[in-house]
Amino acid sequence: MPGLVGFAGGREWSNxxxxxxxxxxxxxxxxxxxxxxxxxxxxxxxxxxxxxxxQPQPQPLQANSCYLWFDGELYNRQECPITPDGRLAGSEIxxxxxxxxxxxxxxxxxxxxxxxxxSLDGQFHAVLYDARSRQVxxxxxxxxxxxxxxTIWQNTLVWxxxxxxxxxxxGYQPKLDRETVEDFLGIRYPLGDxxxxxxxxxxxxxxxxxxxxxxxxxxxxRYWTWNDVTLYDIPDRRDIVAELGRLFVTSVExxxxxxxxLGIPLSGGLDSRALLAAVPDTVNSPVTVTYGQANCDDVLxxxxxxQKAQLQFNWLEMNAENWLAPRIPLLWxxxxxxxxxxxxxxxxxSWIDERRAFDVxxxxxxxxxxxxxxxxxxxxxxxxxxxxxNLDGLARSQTHHQAVRDRAHAYFQSLDSSSYQLAMDSRCRxxxxxxxxxxxxxxxxxxxxxxxxxxxxxWYALNYTGENLHGLYHLMLLERFPKLFKDISWxxxxxxxxxxxxxxxxxxxxxxxxxxxxKKVARKLNKNQNQNHITASKQSHKSxxxxxxxxxxLRQEPAKTYITKLLHAPDALYPEYxxxxxxxxxxxxxxxxxxxxxxxxxxxxxxxxxQQLFNSQYRNGIDN
Numbered sequence: 001m002p003g004l005v006g007f008a009g010g011r012e013w014s015n016x017x018x019x020x021x022x023x024x025x026x027x028x029x030x031x032x033x034x035x036x037x038x039x040x041x042x043x044x045x046x047x048x049x050x051x052x053x054x055q056p057q058p059q060p061l062q063a064n065s066c067y068l069w070f071d072g073e074l075y076n077r078q079e080c081p082i083t084p085d086g087r088l089a090g091s092e093i094x095x096x097x098x099x100x101x102x103x104x105x106x107x108x109x110x111x112x113x114x115x116x117x118x119s120l121d122g123q124f125h126a127v128l129y130d131a132r133s134r135q136v137x138x139x140x141x142x143x144x145x146x147x148x149x150x151t152i153w154q155n156t157l158v159w160x161x162x163x164x165x166x167x168x169x170x171g172y173q174p175k176l177d178r179e180t181v182e183d184f185l186g187i188r189y190p191l192g193d194x195x196x197x198x199x200x201x202x203x204x205x206x207x208x209x210x211x212x213x214x215x216x217x218x219x220x221x222r223y224w225t226w227n228d229v230t231l232y233d234i235p236d237r238r239d240i241v242a243e244l245g246r247l248f249v250t251s252v253e254x255x256x257x258x259x260x261x262l263g264i265p266l267s268g269g270l271d272s273r274a275l276l277a278a279v280p281d282t283v284n285s286p287v288t289v290t291y292g293q294a295n296c297d298d299v300l301x302x303x304x305x306x307q308k309a310q311l312q313f314n315w316l317e318m319n320a321e322n323w324l325a326p327r328i329p330l331l332w333x334x335x336x337x338x339x340x341x342x343x344x345x346x347x348x349x350s351w352i353d354e355r356r357a358f359d360v361x362x363x364x365x366x367x368x369x370x371x372x373x374x375x376x377x378x379x380x381x382x383x384x385x386x387x388x389x390n391l392d393g394l395a396r397s398q399t400h401h402q403a404v405r406d407r408a409h410a411y412f413q414s415l416d417s418s419s420y421q422l423a424m425d426s427r428c429r430x431x432x433x434x435x436x437x438x439x440x441x442x443x444x445x446x447x448x449x450x451x452x453x454x455x456x457x458x459w460y461a462l463n464y465t466g467e468n469l470h471g472l473y474h475l476m477l478l479e480r481f482p483k484l485f486k487d488i489s490w491x492x493x494x495x496x497x498x499x500x501x502x503x504x505x506x507x508x509x510x511x512x513x514x515x516x517x518x519k520k521v522a523r524k525l526n527k528n529q530n531q532n533h534i535t536a537s538k539q540s541h542k543s544x545x546x547x548x549x550x551x552x553x554l555r556q557e558p559a560k561t562y563i564t565k566l567l568h569a570p571d572a573l574y575p576e577y578x579x580x581x582x583x584x585x586x587x588x589x590x591x592x593x594x595x596x597x598x599x600x601x602x603x604x605x606x607x608x609x610x611q612q613l614f615n616s617q618y619r620n621g622i623d624n
Contacts, residue, residue: 001334001437002027003071003161004127004148006039006046008136008211010156013170020045022168027161029333029441036060039067043213044129044136052445053359061097065131068101071161072124072146073445075254075452080119084110096122104128114208114223121254121453123436125203127159134213142224143424143451144205145433147335151200157211157218162335163197164613174613179407181577185396185602186404187389188339189430191411196335205425226421229457234467237504241472243458244370245480251452252278255362262286263358263444265348267547268301268491270477271364275449276309277481279362287358289314291347292547297491299547304488314357316347318548320556325621326350328608332618334437336609337430341550341601345435353442361439365432366450369423370473375463378417381409394599396582420463424456474501491545550597554590558622563587563604573610578603 005023010016020038028035028049036048036059048059048069060067074096082089082099083106093099103116108130117139125148126139138150138159150159153169166172175198180190193202203209206224211217235243256262256279264279266272266288279286288311290302299315306313327343352358368374376384385408386392395401415421428451439446449455462469474497477485486498493500553559566572567587574583583603590596611617 001147001162001440002029002033002049002051003146003440004046004048004069004125005160005165006044006069006127007153007156007158007169008044008129008213009154009216010045011043012154013156016040016045019168019170020047023047023160023165024049026165026168030443032443036069041067041129041131042134044131046127046129051440051443053443054445055095055097057095057097059097060129061101063101064105066101066104067129067131068097068104069127070097070100070124071126072096072122072141074099074120074122074124076119076121080116082106082116084112084115096124100126101128108133114221117206117208117223118228119453123447123451125161136211136213138203138207138209138211140203140205140207142206142453143428144203144207145429145436145451147337147429147433147437148203149195149200150203150209151197152218155216157216159203163195163200164332164335166197166200176577176610178577179403181606182400182403183407184339184606185578186391186394186400187385187408188342188394188598188602189337189426191408191426191430192414202429205429226416226418226460229460229464231461231464234462234465237472240462240469241476241479241504244455244472245476247452247455247458248274248449248476249278249480251449251455252362253280254452255360255447255449256280256283258283260284260360261358263352263361264288265345265361265363266290266302266305267292267364268296268298268489269364269368270474270485270490270497271367271450272362273305273484273488274367274477274481275362275364276305276311277484278449285311286362287314288312289316289348289351289357291316291318291344293318293549296547297489297494297545301489301491305484308484308488314351316351318344318347320553320559323347323548323550323553324559324562328622329618329620330438330441331605331609332612333441334434336605337437338434338605339598339601340605340608341597342431343434343438344548345438349438349442349444352444359443360445360447363435363446363448364450365428365435365448366423367473370450370459370476371470374423375419378412378419381412381417381419384419385409390598394602396578420460471501475504550601551590551595554597554600560591562622563600566604566607572607573614574603574607577606 005027013019017038017040024035024047033049033051039046039060046069054073055070059069077099082103089099093102107113107116122141123146124141125146128137138148148159148161149163153172160166176196177194177198180194180196183190193204195202206222208221208223210219252275262283264272264276264286288306290299292298294317303313327340327346330343330346331340391401391404412422415425436446478498487496489495490497567583586596586599590600
C-alpha cells in the first residue's frame, strides 16, 4: 500500500538518500503512482508515494521551518477551528495539508498543541517535522485505520506505510512476531497495535508520536478517546430514527463532491444500498458493480436495486477458475493483512483499474452495527471470541487456543471491556482495512461514511445508555429511502425489511400481534403437509445464499493442486508456526468433504507471504 516512508536518525548510515529511495520503491507498485522527491534535513529523511490523487501537490509542504507529509484526506476541516480562539480557516486555505500545517503553527506554542486534531474527521496519517524544535511527529486519525508502522532501528525512528519497506534498512533482518501469527491463525487478524514483525508497531488511533532529534527519545500523546464523547439521556425513539437518518445523509454528502467519478460496490445487503440511496443529486450518478457467483442472492438483489435506481448493472462473476489468481500478488503488495480467502474486494478493484470506471468508492463498513447485534455485554466476550470469531474452530491446539484467548481478554480489558470500541479498534483497523489497502493499491479513493465522527459519537452515546436500539436502523432506511427498501429483499433475511421491522407506537404493537398470530396459524397449517416442501425450499435457497463457495472452490482446480503443492513442499515455512501434520490432516479432511476453508485459508496465506518475504518468491499468479 503506498503512503509515507522515512526515518529520523541514521547517523551511522553512509547512504541515507539511497536507503530512502529503496524504501520508496518498495511501496510503489503501479506505473501510475506519483512519487515525491527525497527529502533530507539534519537527521530527518522522508518521502511519499501516492496512488489516488487525494493530495496531488508535491510534498513536503513547508512553512516556517516546518515540513509536512500527509496521506489521506479530511472531510470537515471547514467546520473545525484552526486557531486556539476558535476561528475557522480563511479562504486562502484550500488544501488539507495547508489546513493541518497552519493549525499546527497556531497551536504549537500553546499548552494544548494538538487540540486542533480533536474534532477533525478524516482518514489519514501524517508526518510533521519541526526543524525549530528538532522534533518529528507521527500523527494518526481518530480511528487509525490507514496503517502507519514505526520502529526503532539502530537508534533511528523509522516509519513506513508498508512493513516491507523496512527491508531497505542497513542490516535489517525481519523476524515474525509469533503472537501476531498466533492471532492470525486463531481469529484471522492480529489484535492491538502489533504488526507482522517483532518490535514493529502500528501507530495507535488518535495518537501523536513525537521523536526528539537531540536525545533520541519518544513521547506518545493520545489526543482523543471514547471518554470524550458527550453522553445524554435517552431520546424518544422517533427522534433517534430521525437523527440517525439526518447524520447518515450528511456523512454521505461530506464524502461526495461534484466532478468526481463515484462508484459503489453493490451487494444484496442493506448498507451499500443505503449509500446509493443517499448520494446527493449534486454529483454525477454513481457506477455500481457487484461480484459473486452466478445466481447468488447478492447478484440477483443487487441487479434489482440497480434497475430500481435506473443505473447500469455491472456484474463480475466469481467462480472456481478465477477467484484465486488475482489475489496472490496482492498479499505482498498489501502486507498480507488478512487471509487470501477474504480478499474479495480485489475482484472489483482490478476491474475498476482496467476501465478507470471511477476514482472514488463508498464503502458500507460499520452500517450493519447500527442494528446493534454486533455489540454484546462484557461478560459475553468469551462467547464472541470463541464462536463469532471462531477461535474454537480455528485454533490448532489447546495451547494455541489458550494463548490467543488470554491475549484477547487482556486486549478487551484495555478497551474498557467495550464491544463498541473492540469493533472499531480491532475489526475495522485490522480486518476491514484490507479493503482500503486493495483500493489504494489500484488508485481508488475508498471512503466510509458510517465512520463519520458525528455518527460514531451519536451511536456510541446511545449504546452507552443500554437502551434497546434493535430495528431503529431499519426503520430509518424505510423512512428515508422507501424506494430501495420497501419491496426489495435483504440477502441476509430473504425478504424485505418492511416485513421484519416493527413500527413505532400503537401501530407497531398491532403489527407485532398480527405477525405473531399469523406465525401460529402458519405453523399449524404447515406442520405436516408442507414440511417436506419447506425443507427443500430452504436447502435450495441456502445453496445460492452466499456470494462465494470457497469450501467447494478449494476442492476444485486450480486451487486444489496449487494448495496441495504449497502445503506438501519439503521446504515449506509454515511448520515453524503451525504443525505440519495437523495442517495436512486438515487439508485431507477438507478434500474429503469437511468444510475447513478458513483454517486452510489462513495457513496457506501465511505460507505464500513468508515465501515472498524470506525467499523472494514474488508470485504473480498461480502459474509462477
